[in-house]
Amino acid sequence: MGYGLLAAAIAAEVAGTTAMKYSEGFTRLWPSLLTVAGYLLAFGLLAQTLKTLSMSSAYAIWAGVGTAAVAAIGMLFMHEPAGPVKLVGIALIVVGVVVLNLGGAH
Numbered sequence: 001m002g003y004g005l006l007a008a009a010i011a012a013e014v015a016g017t018t019a020m021k022y023s024e025g026f027t028r029l030w031p032s033l034l035t036v037a038g039y040l041l042a043f044g045l046l047a048q049t050l051k052t053l054s055m056s057s058a059y060a061i062w063a064g065v066g067t068a069a070v071a072a073i074g075m076l077f078m079h080e081p082a083g084p085v086k087l088v089g090i091a092l093i094v095v096g097v098v099v100l101n102l103g104g105a106h
Contacts, residue, residue, distance in 0.1 A: 002052035009045035010062055012038050014069045021078065057101055064097035 016038020023031035049058050068090050074080040 002049050002058075005045050005049040006053065006058055006061060009042045009049060010065050010069070012045060013042035013062070013066045014038075014073070016042060017066070017070050018073060060097050060100045064093045068093050 016035045019031045019034035019038055021031075022028065023035055026032045026035075046058065046062055049062075071086065071090050075082040075086070
């Protein structure tokens with residue numbers, strides 16, 4: 001249950017961040033509302049996740065996967081550069097989350 005809530009929290013945060021790109025500095029109504037809704041939902045779900053998962057694991061996964069997903073969306077759909085340094089950075093984020101969880105962060 002906890003990991004399902006966490007996955008939903010990550011999806012909401014990624015959706016909110018993506019909508020923020022389209023809000024044009026919060027000057028467009030619907031993308032701005034989607035941004036706020038995405039973040040409210042993300043934090044609400046993350047709070048529920050913390051009832052069953054440790055804070056260090058939940059936050060590391062939420063932040064790391066969210067960051068990697070937003071970076072991937074930027075490269076794949078928004079034509080952001082995908083150079084080797086950026087790809088190594090994303091890989092290091094993923095490795096960091098795995099190491100935190102293997103190190104007994106549960």
